[in-house]
Amino acid sequence: GENVEQHPSTLSVQEGDSAVIKCTYSDSASNYFPWYKQELGKGPQLIIDIRSNVGEKKDQRIAVTLNKTAKHFSLHITETQPEDSAVYFCAASTEGNFNKFYFGSGTKLNVKP
Amino acid sequence: NAGVTQTPKFQVLKTGQSMTLQCAQDMNHNSMYWYRQDPGMGLRLIYYSASEGTTDKGEVPNGYNVSRLNKREFSLRLESAAPSQTSVYFCASSVSSGGSYEQYFGPGTRLTVT
Numbered sequence: 001g002e003n004v005e006q007h008p009s010t011l012s013v014q015e016g017d018s019a020v021i022k023c024t025y026s027d028s029a030s031n032y033f034p035w036y037k038q039e040l041g042k043g044p045q046l047i048i049d050i051r052s053n054v055g056e057k058k059d060q061r062i063a064v065t066l067n068k069t070a071k072h073f074s075l076h077i078t079e080t081q082p083e084d085s086a087v088y089f090c091a092a093s094t095e096g097n098f099n100k101f102y103f104g105s106g107t108k109l110n111v112k113p
Numbered sequence: 114n115a116g117v118t119q120t121p122k123f124q125v126l127k128t129g130q131s132m133t134l135q136c137a138q139d140m141n142h143n144s145m146y147w148y149r150q151d152p153g154m155g156l157r158l159i160y161y162s163a164s165e166g167t168t169d170k171g172e173v174p175n176g177y178n179v180s181r182l183n184k185r186e187f188s189l190r191l192e193s194a195a196p197s198q199t200s201v202y203f204c205a206s207s208v209s210s211g212g213s214y215e216q217y218f219g220p221g222t223r224l225t226v227t
Contacts, residue, residue: 001172004155006155009153032214034214034215034216036218041220041221042220042221043117043203043205043218043219043220043221044156044203044218045218046215046216049214049215089155089156093214095214100158100161100171101156101158101216103155103156103157104155105153105154105155106153106155
């Protein structure tokens, strides 16, 4: 099965700085990569996703990049704000087998004011 | 829309007791899922239901059973709870068609087995 590794497990940045979270996956058939944000006491919520036919996707201050050859993808948050503090999860899935998401272990991001 | 709702929010069980975690969604989604979340291990899929009337095992199904009662409801049962099942349990749902794969999560149930 798929194995998704996520780094770092914790990340502390100053408000206004950028944050980068990296994930690698093992199954070359994976072609859908969502990122979820989980605030304290809540369920995860989708913030951005990318499919394997695209190398980069942006949505305001967040962006995701994908390198299919190296089997890794990254989340970039620019101009971080205190409300970005949360746990972030990456996941990998195969469209057609879309019911199964394989999640990374999570990154706790702390944005210091 | 309430989205995905889960009951109860918290539960403490003794080893060997049984319980059912309830999940319902009001988004007319086809697929529903049960995950467990443990520190440092992300979310692991226990069972899923691709559509009403079908269920399949995920990564960690041992010790659990599920029922897709109808399109809205998907329950998770622990027949004989063990301390290793202490975790936070999340239910999720998705449309799973038309190119949309986003999973919507409920608020979770925190279960402690003593």
